[in-house]
Structure formats: C-alpha cells, structure tokens
Amino acid sequence: xxxxxxxxxxxxxxxxxxxxxxxxxxxxxxxxxxxxxxxxxxxxxxxxxxxxxxxxxxxxxxxxxxxxxxxxxxxxxxxxxxxxxxxxxxxxxxxxxxxxxxxxxxxxxxxxxxxxxxxxxxxxxxxxxxxxxxxxxxxxxxxxxxxxxxxxxxxxxxxxxxxxxxxxxxxxxxxxxxxxxxxxxxxxxxxxxxxxxxxxxxxxxxxxxxxxx
Numbered sequence: 001x002x003x004x005x006x007x008x009x010x011x012x013x014x015x016x017x018x019x020x021x022x023x024x025x026x027x028x029x030x031x032x033x034x035x036x037x038x039x040x041x042x043x044x045x046x047x048x049x050x051x052x053x054x055x056x057x058x059x060x061x062x063x064x065x066x067x068x069x070x071x072x073x074x075x076x077x078x079x080x081x082x083x084x085x086x087x088x089x090x091x092x093x094x095x096x097x098x099x100x101x102x103x104x105x106x107x108x109x110x111x112x113x114x115x116x117x118x119x120x121x122x123x124x125x126x127x128x129x130x131x132x133x134x135x136x137x138x139x140x141x142x143x144x145x146x147x148x149x150x151x152x153x154x155x156x157x158x159x160x161x162x163x164x165x166x167x168x169x170x171x172x173x174x175x176x177x178x179x180x181x182x183x184x185x186x187x188x189x190x191x192x193x194x195x196x197x198x199x200x201x202x203x204x205x206x207x208x209x210x211x212x213x
Contacts (some may be wrong), residue, residue, distance in 0.1 A: 012073055016060040020074075020081050023052030027085035034093040040213050042093045043156050047206055049085035050149025053078075054195070075126050079119040086145040087115030090152050094170040104171050111174040115145045118181035140187045143180030150198065151177065153205045157213065 030045025060066075060074055091108035098104035125141065155173050158164045190198065 011077075012070060014063070016063050016066075016070075016074065017056075017077060019052040019056035019059055020078055023049040023056065024081040024084055026052065027081070027089045030089045031084075031092055034089070034096045037096065039093060039097055039156065040209065042089070043153050043209055043213075044206070046085070046089055046093075046149055047153055047202060047209070049089070050146055050202065053082065053085065053146050053149070054199070071130065072127065075123055079123050082145050083112075083116055083119055086148050087112045087119075090148050091174065093152075094167070094174055097170060098167045101167075104167070107171050107174050111178040114178035114181040118142050118145055137189055139189055141184055142182060143177065143185070143187055145181060147180070148173075148177055150201055150205070153209055157205065157208050 026045045026048040030042045030049070033039075033041035033045060056078065066074075091112040095101070095105045095108040121142070122140075126137075129137065151173055152170070155164075155169050159167070159169055
C-alpha cells in the first residue's frame with residue numbers, strides 16, 4: 001500500500017494551501033451575496049480572494065522539500081480556486097447586477113470561459129517550466145485573471161455616479177479583460193515595487209468600498 005492510499009483524506013491540508021482554500025471560500029460567499037443582491041458584499045469578497053491569492057504563492061514557497069505531487073497539487077488547486085474567485089464570481093455578479101439581462105449573461109459566460117482557458121493553459125506551461133528550471137517565473141503569458149480583483153471594485157466605485165450610470169461599464173470591463181486573458185501577450189511579473197503599488201491600490205479601493213458604498 002503506497003502513501004497515497006494511506007491518506008485519511010484526499011488532498012493536502014498543510015499551511016501552504018490555507019490561503020488558497022480561504023480565498024475560494026471567500027469567493028463562494030461572494031457568489032451567494034451576489035445572488036442575494038448584496039453587490040457591495042460581493043465586491044468585498046472578491047477583494048479578499050484577491051488578497052489571499054497575492055500571498056498564497058509566497059507562503060507555499062516557504063516550505064522546502066515538497067514532492068512532485070504536492071507541487072502539482074498546488075498548481076491545480078490554485079487555478080481551480082482562481083476560476084471560482086476571478087471567473088465565476090465576477091461573471092455572476094455582473095449578470096445579477098444587470099438585472100439578469102440575457103446579453104450580459106452571455107458576456108459573463110464567455111468571460112468565465114476565457115478565464116477557464118487562461119488558467120488551464122497556464123497550468124500546462126507552469127508544469128513544463130518547473131520540469132525545466134527551478135528559477136522563479138519572470139513573466140506571464142496573457143493577462144492574469146487576478147487583474148479583475150482590482151478592476152471590478154474600481155468600476156463598482158464609479159458606477160452610479162454622475163459620470164457612469166449604466167451597468168454597461170461592467171460588461172465592457174468583462175469583454176476587455178476576457179480578451180486580455182487569451183491574447184498571448186507577455187506580461188512582466190511585478191516585483192516588490194509593483195506588488196506594493198497593487199497592495200496600496202487594493203487597500204485604497206477596500207477603504208472606499210467600505211466607506212462610500
């Protein structure tokens with residue numbers, strides 16, 4: 001009997017996957033809030049999922065001696081979580097916010113499909129890259145799906161103001177980001193300065209959503 005059949009539960013449950021699991025649960029709760037019409041709560045859950053995703057890779061890299069199965073599990077579980085957090089949640093939220101407009105629903109479905117394709121293709125490239133080198137990734141192919149965690153809250157903040165009073169802003173955002181997911185453009189992975197800027201933007205958006213929405 002090998003080590004896999006001796007496991008009490010399938011999967012891995014050490015500290016390296018805690019943030020990934022927490023982000024997925026936050027996103028699922030965001031889906032429920034969107035269905036209930038609580039779009040503010042849904043946006044907040046999206047941002048929490050984005051924060052979890054930003055740091056889960058760094059946490060996982062602190063554990064030394066992970067075997068191939070653990071590394072591959074980390075790749076797969078991260079992308080599956082991202083599909084819910086940054087694919088399903090934004091798509092469903094925009095659909096519900098539009099009053100369940102059928103055209104917006106089609107756009108949301110295509111957006112989620114593009115996120116799915118982007119994540120699956122990333123998994124293929126990442127598994128291949130890890131077999132060839134131990135160096136850290138320097139760039140992404142296609143816009144990362146986590147980008148929506150910064151863009152959607154921004155759109156939500158300006159929606160309903162005298163400048164933007166139509167839910168079409170969300171549909172346009174989904175179309176533009178979906179195209180970015182599948183276009184093979186190289187996006188440089190942010191270094192420390194870039195990450196700090198994104199964290200600052202995220203905190204500013206979070207505060208604005210809590211105070212003004």
